[in-house]
Amino acid sequence: MTDVRNLAASRDALILAHYYQTMDIQRAAGAVGDSFELAKKAASAPQKTLIFCGVRFMAESAKILCPDKTVILPVQDAGCPMADMVTPDDVRKLREKHPGAAVMAYVNTSAEVKAVCDICCTSSSAERVARSLQEEEIIFLPDKNLGAFVAARVPEKRFILFDGHCPIHHRVTADDVNAARNQYPGARILLHPECPPEAVALADGAGSTSWILQQVEQTPPGSRFIIGTEEGIIERLRETAPGRECFILKPGFVCEDMKKTTHDDVVRALNGEIPAVTLDKALMEQARKSLTRMMAVG
Numbered sequence: 001m002t003d004v005r006n007l008a009a010s011r012d013a014l015i016l017a018h019y020y021q022t023m024d025i026q027r028a029a030g031a032v033g034d035s036f037e038l039a040k041k042a043a044s045a046p047q048k049t050l051i052f053c054g055v056r057f058m059a060e061s062a063k064i065l066c067p068d069k070t071v072i073l074p075v076q077d078a079g080c081p082m083a084d085m086v087t088p089d090d091v092r093k094l095r096e097k098h099p100g101a102a103v104m105a106y107v108n109t110s111a112e113v114k115a116v117c118d119i120c121c122t123s124s125s126a127e128r129v130a131r132s133l134q135e136e137e138i139i140f141l142p143d144k145n146l147g148a149f150v151a152a153r154v155p156e157k158r159f160i161l162f163d164g165h166c167p168i169h170h171r172v173t174a175d176d177v178n179a180a181r182n183q184y185p186g187a188r189i190l191l192h193p194e195c196p197p198e199a200v201a202l203a204d205g206a207g208s209t210s211w212i213l214q215q216v217e218q219t220p221p222g223s224r225f226i227i228g229t230e231e232g233i234i235e236r237l238r239e240t241a242p243g244r245e246c247f248i249l250k251p252g253f254v255c256e257d258m259k260k261t262t263h264d265d266v267v268r269a270l271n272g273e274i275p276a277v278t279l280d281k282a283l284m285e286q287a288r289k290s291l292t293r294m295m296a297v298g
């Protein structure tokens, strides 16, 4: 099997992998993280080429932030169904209906949508981004669940929520949380805020993927957790937090698009057999404004 780390070094390439990628891809990567961490890594990477093992909106964001670099998404059809739920036309209509409101877009959006928004956010930064805005009214898109989560924590703002969702996290119900609590007594339940609010309300805590990882990693061995996000996290925690018991909230918690990338795809990307991400220059300039504004909030 080709040693992709050596191959990447010889190509002056950095392999970036999202926490939801398979463990063999995460092990091969030079940087692993959630959307926010990877955007920061991409922006500061010295390498000329970025191999983005994730889904399309992430590779697009890397290209927008680093227009002079070659950015390759190893699997061309790895997309995000939530990102596909909102279009620039939806944003235009919402702006007409709510003049004066700021438009805050989760990074899980296309470059075209980012180009017509005021600021982006990730699940790690959404609360800080909302507080940073001067406008009292915020149009939040596309995830109504993350929007509701932020709205509850930033009560001084009025939120208008777009009706989008992540098909993987949105399946979680309050009954699932109650059933898991009965099945694993004493375990702390941690959910991703893309889960519906009624489920999040019953959890012991909710936050981004990196927040969930930290919660588990910072507790002493012997602790028990029920995790409500993509199940790849459980496998990662077996390596980074040995001795903690982690159970997935419900079976089938899998993002198929995130699991499409294989070792061979990464090798093909490094060998230049997969076309690089290309975006219109003017589109990138517009979309970069909302991404860099997010990065400045931190």
Ligand code: SF4
Residues within 6 Å of the ligand: 055, 079, 080, 081, 082, 083, 108, 166, 167, 168, 169, 230, 255, 256, 257, 258
């Ligand atoms: S887990 Fe949900 S939000 Fe994340 S990439 Fe998959 S479909 Fe999109």
